[in-house]
Amino acid sequence: MGRTGDSGSDPADAAIRLHDAGRRYGLRGPWVLREVGLGVRAGALTRVQGANGTGKSTLLRLLARIDAPTEGRVHGRPRTAYVPERFPAALPFTAADYLTHMGRVHGLTGAAAARRAHEWLDRFGAGAHARTPLPELSKGSSQKVAVAQALLAEPGLLVLDEAWTGLDAAARDVLDRAVAEHTATGGAVVFVDHDPRRLAGLADETYEISGTGVRRRTEQTAPAPAAAGPTVVIEVRGPLGARLPPGLPGTAEPGPDADTRRLLVAAPQSDLVLRELLTASPPWHVVGVRAAEERR
Numbered sequence: 001m002g003r004t005g006d007s008g009s010d011p012a013d014a015a016i017r018l019h020d021a022g023r024r025y026g027l028r029g030p031w032v033l034r035e036v037g038l039g040v041r042a043g044a045l046t047r048v049q050g051a052n053g054t055g056k057s058t059l060l061r062l063l064a065r066i067d068a069p070t071e072g073r074v075h076g077r078p079r080t081a082y083v084p085e086r087f088p089a090a091l092p093f094t095a096a097d098y099l100t101h102m103g104r105v106h107g108l109t110g111a112a113a114a115r116r117a118h119e120w121l122d123r124f125g126a127g128a129h130a131r132t133p134l135p136e137l138s139k140g141s142s143q144k145v146a147v148a149q150a151l152l153a154e155p156g157l158l159v160l161d162e163a164w165t166g167l168d169a170a171a172r173d174v175l176d177r178a179v180a181e182h183t184a185t186g187g188a189v190v191f192v193d194h195d196p197r198r199l200a201g202l203a204d205e206t207y208e209i210s211g212t213g214v215r216r217r218t219e220q221t222a223p224a225p226a227a228a229g230p231t232v233v234i235e236v237r238g239p240l241g242a243r244l245p246p247g248l249p250g251t252a253e254p255g256p257d258a259d260t261r262r263l264l265v266a267a268p269q270s271d272l273v274l275r276e277l278l279t280a281s282p283p284w285h286v287v288g289v290r291a292a293e294e295r296r
């Protein structure tokens with residue numbers, strides 16, 4: 001069985017690393033993972049894939065340190081936030097109180113945690129549910145809370161297990177952008193998603209689970225084609241006279257102020273463009289992103 005350690009993907013700058021890690025459930029349960037060696041780099045987007053039941057969630061729980069490996073070791077303790085595949089929605093909190101509580105768990109002051117709780121609920125279009133008890137939320141709103149609790153913590157490592165499932169299209173876009181911003185500012189993201197188009201072409205590393213082993217995939221997924229379809233307007237601000245990064249897809253035009261530009265980009269390429277802008281030197285500040293139809 002191929003071991004990721006054998007493929008040389010154990011970077012020294014890893015935020016977290018598994019060494020010969022194995023996991024089974026129960027004393028005599030079958031091994032789900034064995035001899036797994038992989039590192040997750042700071043500033044990188046890492047995808048984990050594999051057929052149903054192969055151990056994707058198990059691997060993510062090891063990386064999030066929710067579970068300890070049955071054998072082997074884990075190195076690195078980045079501050080980690082985790083969106084589980086199934087959010088425990090029956091907790092006795094309102095949405096805002098739960099998020100504030102989670103913010104405090106992650107070390108924020110009460111005031112900062114409460115502010116970010118409301119900011120993230122608003123960003124996900126769930127501001128109206130701030131005072132709704134978690135058990136009364138719809139599945140979609142509940143998932144927004146599940147994702148917001150991880151994002152508001154601004155962790156070093158963000159672990160997303162099917163986090164897009166159940167979100168509406170606008171909320172999925174918000175999460176896509178949050179992931180791009182997170183990696184652009186040096187955070188690490190590990191994700192699993194059943195949809196191969198999710199963040200297609202953006203992953204820096206892709207790991208495939210097969211049998212009890214994990215293999216690093218070396219081939220890059222081609223970026224999503226710029227198909228006809230929805231266009232988004234990205235308004236950015238940069239230093240006066242600065243040039244946009246070369247080779248950006250879409251078209252650019254002057255913005256409302258001398259230091260702003262408006263980019264018209266096919267929706268599937270907007271994350272790629274945001275990432276280029278945020279990682280440019282000097283970086284561009286993203287003023288806003290909206291559907292082209294809403295343009296005034």
Ligand SMILES: Nc1ncnc2c1ncn2[C@@H]1O[C@H](COP(=O)(O)OP(=O)(O)OP(=O)(O)O)[C@@H](O)[C@H]1O
Pocket residue numbers: 025032050051052053054055056057058059
């Ligand atoms: N808490 C647990 N107790 C016992 N067995 C478990 C537990 N969690 C997972 N397993 C088993 O470990 C194996 C891998 O499960 P896991 O959920 O990690 O796979 P997955 O690839 O994420 O699955 P899916 O594609 O269905 O989300 C499965 O056989 C599953 O039944």
